[in-house]
Amino acid sequence: MEFYSTQISNLIEQLSKLPGIGAKSAQRLAFHIVNLPEEQVKSLAGAMVNAKAKVRYCKECCTYTDNELCPICASGQRDHKYIMVVENPRDLAAYEKTGKYEGVYHVLHGAISPMAGTGPDDIRLRELMARLGKDVDEVIVATNKNLEGDTTAAYISKLVKPLGIKVSRIASGVPAGGDLEYIDEVTLYRALEGRTDM
């Protein structure tokens, strides 16, 4: 892209390496950034460098935090006897937004995937097992409802059940507002299998 200046080309190239940002979006973002007031650009750039420098894993649940413990693990308001296992911090955020879960979390940072070469040692399973020595009533497995998530759930169940701790899996079925007509067969089948008494 020699018709752009070197600086713009460099910025576009850097931006287009980010996930979900193609060549066109990178171009649009670059021009937007060049048009921003200088202090806004500095504050965006600074936020990146700061987040990278300061953020680490929570000592308990392995989510991202800038303290020893994340706000949830540090909270006395949460029920530490319930541990919900999720694949990544975005899933944790999704459940937090429901406002209905009062337990704590454990973030695996991935799921077991023989296809992708991700084994049990590549995700934060050891850290989960280490937490179970303490007073834990239930491990709720909220990994994704796909092959990797299901494999991971089965693996966790096998490890945790022998310790005498209850293991559960979030329900699979028709989503709220879902129109049966447009739902795939696997989901419909799972909704039937998982039917509950009325």
Next chain:
Amino acid sequence: MEFYSTQISNLIEQLSKLPGIGAKSAQRLAFHIVNLPEEQVKSLAGAMVNAKAKVRYCKECCTYTDNELCPICASGQRDHKYIMVVENPRDLAAYEKTGKYEGVYHVLHGAISPMAGTGPDDIRLRELMARLGKDVDEVIVATNKNLEGDTTAAYISKLVKPLGIKVSRIASGVPAGGDLEYIDEVTLYRALEGRTDM
């Protein structure tokens, strides 16, 4: 989002201010950035600050550049008698990618829009007029094919024609590979109006 660390929340907030990046994408980008090697984050952040600090308007055509003149205006290979007027540098880039245009450009940085309160003085029209003193054969108006672009084209035509310089407008019609069945009425009508002899 108190369940994230302050640094991550701040980064998410900054990212979600960018155009086309919603709350979910900002979250995904933030986690991606935190996972990048430190020098990559620094180089992305640096590219932003550098581009903002160094980039300015080309003295001739008003596109972004980090020199006095952009590579196109500085080039002896281009035909400086043809000036294509575009709304923004992305449109310039789009035409450059065709590889078929050998003239130079003029970037307006906007279009006349009474609705948005953008008048002729708010875009780089004065700079265009200043260039027409020199040896110019044709002004090719390649503003967008919408109300604002058409208004701007008409305005430019009215200003430039009295100087005895040819003014043309890029063709409107059915796009390459376009299936007539799926093309809107205005485009079909314009394609008919603009029909050429075979």
